[in-house]
Structure formats: C-alpha cells, structure tokens
Amino acid sequence: MKSIYKILAVLVIISTAGCKKELHKTPIGIITEGIPPTHESVLYSVTSSYQLLSSTLNIIGNWGWDDGTVLRNDFIMQDIASGDMMKKWNPDGDQAWMDQFAEFSFTSSNSGVKGQWSYDYAGIARVNLSISYLTDATLTAGLGIDEATRKSLLGQVYFLRAFYYFDLVNLYGDVPLLTVPLKNFADAYSVAKRETKANVYVQISADLAQANTLIGGGKYSDATEKWRVSKGAVMAMQAKVALYNQQWADVLSTVTAMEALNYYSLNSNYFDNFSVGKEFAENEVIFSYDHQSLTTPRTGNGLCALAGWGFIAPSADFIGAFEPNDPRLGYTVDVAGQNVYKLFGELNSSNKGNDDAPSNKIYIRWADVMLWKAEALNETGNYPAAIAIINSIRARARTTVTVNGTVPPAGTLPDRDVTSVNKDQIKAWLVQERRVELGFESQRFNDLKRWGIAKAFLTGLGKNFQDKNYLYPIPQGEIDKSGGTITQNTGY
C-alpha cells in the first residue's frame, strides 16, 4: 500500500506543477512581430530604405539573374533600351534577357522587368515600415530620437517613396499603390490592384510636399552623412515631376527657387561629377547613392563588377552622337580600353571588375536640372534664356580638359545661335545636349518616351519599338501571384 501512496503523491505533484508558461515561449534567436523597435532598428529602417537605389550586388536575392535582382536594372531599362548602351563590348548570349531590351522583344517574364519592379517595391515596403515608426512621435521620443532628427528622417523616407513610385509609373504606368505596411500576408490581396497613374502622382506630390516641409535647410540635410536626401534633392524631384507632367510654370518656379538657394552650380570640370575623390565636395550633384568600399554590410558599387565581365558598352550611334572633340565622350567611354570612366569614378580601370567599388550612383545633378529649366523655358517661349542654358552646358564641356589632359581645339562645341526663335530647333538642340551630357546616367529612355519620339527614333535605329513599348509589361509573376487582380498592360 505504501508504494501506492508514493505513486499517488508523485502524480499529484506532476499534475499540479503544470507547464502553462512553456506553451507560450518567447521566440529565441529571431526577431518577430510584437518585439518593439529599437533606436537602432528605427534608424536602420531609413538607411535600408535607401539601399534599393544602390548598385550594390544582391541587395535582394542571391545572384538571382533569372529574377533580375542581382543589381538595380536602371542601366538596362533606360540606357540599353534607349539604344545608347550595348549589353557587352563583345556580343554573346550571356544574360540574353538584357538583349531583349535592345531588340524590344522582352515579354512579361523578362528578368529585368521583374527585377526593377521588385527593387522599387522592396524599397517602398521598407519605406512604409519606416514611416510607420517615424510618424509615431511617442515611440521615437521614447527611443531617444529627438524631434528634429525624426522630422528629417521622416522627410527622407517620404522622398524615397516618391522616388520609387516615380520610377514605377514611368516604367509601368498604373501600378499598385501601397502606403502602409501590411499587417499580415492576407492583406497582400487587397492591395494587389493597380491604381491609376494620376492617383499615384497625387501620392508622389503629397510625399514630396511632406518631405519639403520636414527636411531642414542647408545644402546637406546632415553635416556628416551628406548622402542623405537634402531639401535641394526634394525640390529637384518636385521639378522633375512637374517636367514629366509638362507643368512648365512649376518647373520654372521650382528651379528658380533652387537657384536662389545658391547651393548648386556647374562644376568647372565635367568629370568632377563622377570622380570618387570629389564626392560630396563639388557643386553639382544633388542626389546620389553613396557607394563605399569595404563596409559591413556591403555598400559598394557592383556595376563595376559587371564591367569587369565585359558588360556596359556604347553603341556606335551613341558614340556618333558626340560632336567632334567633345571631351565628354572620353569621360563617358574609352573605346580602346573598354572603360566607362564616369561609372568607374576614376580615370583609369582600377575599379573595372571591382564588385565593391566606391563610385557613387548619380541620380540628380545640376546640369540635368538646368536642362529641365531650358526645356520649360523653350516650351513657354523664352527662347534666349533656354539657349543660354544650353550654351552654358556646352561651355563647361568644351572648357573641360580632355581625358588625356589636352585642351579641346578652338571651335569645339560652338555656342548655339542665341538669336534663334525656332522652338523645334531649340528642342532639337536640347534633345542632343541631354543625350551627350547625361549619357549612361539612365535618363535617356524616359526622355525619349516623354518627348514622344521614342518610336520614331528607335525604329530609325532599326529596333522593333511598338506603341505598347511606351510602357513595360507588368511582370507575369505579379499577375499570377495576385490571382489576376493585377492586370497586364495593353499589347503584352
């Protein structure tokens, strides 16, 4: 009998000493929802929102060539598509999906079409998370983030969201508009539908207006971290949005306001825009992604790695577009040595093949902005002022010593006739000037499209550009995964 009592006693102890708590263990070793953000994670939510603008390799995915995610695809979607850039110096079958942009034979399953979409929306997802933190002033105050910093950071991510959506509407037209982080996966199906381009632009303008209010003055918004979005960058983006919507008066007023800031001017030497040694110590660059070598996690420029594999070459038509002795050609491409100096950031090939190069990716610079102004002036009938700007760009180019250190001969890049009142003539000068000044800076295809000359120009180069190609196809995977609520663009 005694042993029975012992057994009963043990059973009583076991059954009363239950393990309720053990059923709800806090996850170990991973960070899950419900864990409040920290000072560090809030700050990093902003930094990581910038990352999708970089040319760093594998920001998303891991060597996902088939997904187009190895690096940001601007050089393909813009420069190869515009006919300025060739995939490789020696054509081959490597990454044939890139050739499809040169031939306009891409379909909705093309890697580049997928990759750019993924990059922009990954950026937007990070921005939305960041905004959800930074709009919670109680949260940030509790984490020791002061109000001035909070406002500046919030302004930066509003700018980034506008930037990503601006890219999306110009590439794809109507796109899904997500402005808050999802609570869980099932929410994906309610947001996976296309919003009209006009409505996305409303969001872009609203975000930029917010950014303009929130980001403090000064050429740089942060004296030590000069790569952060500045007020000037926000204004430039506002001007660019106005330009793309042909709101010429807004372009003029915004650029005039930027001029009044006195932050920006044309560098005396064209290459100072791109030189690694001059980064954040020159007058012209307004917004760029700050690539750095040897950081953890990596923030280097991976486009230079592709150059090492023979990618990124000029087309004959692009080289032919430069006027005789234009120094900008040599700074852009070195045909003999197969170099693309303005992307390398050095006047040698030391960064060619470097998958962690320090050369920044330039998104907006003053010469670009001045040419927007010239375009708006021309469209509004102020011809002399428009020509004066074009001539200032040409003057800077011809007074830049060539890549070999020689002075361009007299008569190089002569001034355009300032007395011209022929709007079409001036527009043609402008089109020409933008192409050579901003070559390989991923502006050209958007320019061709918004000017409405893409079809005429590209079919003239023997390319199969169709009307449908004014927009890229929506990635087929997105249509499939949304169950068809995301629809395809006409013609694809």
Next chain:
Amino acid sequence: MQDVSWVTDLKLRGSTGKLGNQSGLNNYNSLAIYNSQGTLLRYGNPDLKWETTTQNNIGFDLSMFKNKITISADYFKKTTSDLLLPLGLPSVVGDVKPTIVNAGAVTNKGFEFAIGYRNNDRKFKYSINANLATVTNNVDKLDPNLPNIYGQVSKTEAGHPLNSFYGFKMTGIYQTQKEIDDYLTGASHPDIKPGDIKFQDINGDGIINDVDRTYIGNPNPRVSCGANLSASYLGFDLSVLFQGVKGVEKYNDLKKIIDYDTRPFNHTTATLDAWHGAGTSNTIPRSTFTDNGSSKVSSIFVEDASYFRLKNIEIGYTLNLEGKMKSVFQNVRLFVSAQNLFTVTNYTGLDPEAYNMFDQGTYPQSKAFLFGINVKL
C-alpha cells in the same frame, strides 16, 4: 470456410482515421520575422494551424498454402484539408520569403497491392515479394483568396494535381519563315526565326503570350512498384531489389542550362541533331546563343521520368567452418554487392530518381560495387 484447406489465413480490413500533421511547419511560422537590423523577412499568418488528413482504407490479407503465398490489397482515400503550403506573395509587398498558409484541400487515392511467395522446404530456399501502388492526386479546393498558386514552373489549382507543371506547349519547330508568318498573325515577330520552338497558340489570337500557357505535366508519381527476391542454397545467398516508378514527369532544367542556354556553354551531343534547315528536325530547335524559345517554361523540358532500376543485388557465401576455426569464429561470410547496377528510363536528366521535380542536375546516385567479409567472433 473451414474446409477450404488452401486458405491459411484470410482477413478483411477496413479502417478510418483522422490525423493532424504539422511536418510542414517550423517554429514561429505564424509570426512575421525580421532580420537583426529590423528589415521584414516574412509576413506572419496568425491563423496558421496544422493540416488534417482523413484516411479511409479497405482491403484484405490472404495467406495460402501454409503461408507460401501471401497477398495483400488495399484501396485508400486520403483527404488532406488545411493543406500547408508555402505561398509566394506578389513582390508589391516587398522582398519577402513565402508565408506558410493553410491553402486548401487535396485528395490522394489509389490501390496498393502486394504479393509474396516463399519456399523454405528444401535446400534451395527462395522468396519473392512484389508490390504495386497507384496514386491519383487532385486538389479539391483552394482558399478563395488564392485561386491558384504559382511556383517557378508549376501551378496549383483546384481540379488539377498539386504543383502541376504549367507553361507553353511545344508543338514542333518552325521550319520556314512562311510558317512563322502564317502562324503569328497577331503581332510583328522579328525575333522569331525558323528553327525556333513553335508553341501552341491556345486562344488562337496569333500571338504567343502568357495566356497561352497550359498544364504540361504532373510531377506526382502515379504508379510505383518494387520487387524483392531472395534465395539461398547451401552456403550461398542472394538478394535482389528492383524498384520502379511509372507515370511521373520531371522538369529537366539541366537540359535548358546545358543544351539550350543562351550563355556560351558546351552543349551535349543531344543537340547534334538540332534543326539546321527546313525539314531537318521537328523536336530539337536550332543551335544558337540567342533565345530560340527555350527561355520560356515549356513542355520541351518536361520529360517522362518513369524508370525501373536494379537498386541492389547481393551475393554472399557463408563458410562452412570446421575444427579450430569453428572454435574461434562463429560465422564468416563473404559477399559482393552492387547498387544501382542498371536503370531503364527515357529520362535524359542525370537521375530519374532525383528528389526535386524541378531538376537542375542534382548529383545523381552513384553505381557502387562492394566486396566484404563479415566475421563474427
């Protein structure tokens, strides 16, 4: 029945049962997770629960002639509801890994049949066991939010087998420019050349685009079988194992990488008969480093991966020990065995038995020969 002397044992069986299964789940699958810097890696699914399998079974076991012959047969129907599947979300929600969801219900049903014969009465002892199973897989329903779930080369949709291959259906090779022009009337097509793969234009609009995709294969094995032989005579013993699968398709992506990739890789000799002029081939597209249609997910890469394989064979000899040897060793056996000695298959990938239905050239199982001595002290 008592006077039916040849029946040793006869049993009719029927069973039904319900089983929870969470093998598709890992820890914290219901929660959203972030990396150490706070970037979202995966969305959570707070409603996540295990999947439930209801299995109904009916069959019989029969032994005859003093257990010399045994037969067992079953019909089963297995319905899994709240099926656990990883769900890839559209990229608009960010760069995230798939969320595990309870996606719907799927049914597997089929027959299982086994027969054995053994003879232990004489010096020459032997037995044979063979089995055969059929399975039909069908997705009964999916969550209304996700009427279809896409994988890299597959689609899951109610009314079709799980993870069916989904893509373009090859109907041949374009032989002439005229054939192309007559077929693709809906749009200009300068990138398509004679020798390229011709795909079925399912909606007949003269354009090959994504609406022309269809189901092109089923990766779920329909029939599997195996046979086991063993025999012994005096000191010799022999065992043989065959196994086979009939009615299964694999997506041979290795073929795409090696034979049809646009990168300048060496091709296999399979492309020696490639199209090189009108009438030369209607199965192998022209050899090129540009896209000849092979970049599309299509039936050219879907292959019948049925196989029959001699999985294992072993011959041994046990020594007849005498005298002093017998006092030292209990048992000494010499044997030689071989694995994967031969395989009958039409599959052109490395190994029809490869685990992945999307076969990118998983390292194949090797043919192995073993010689050994077993000594028992």
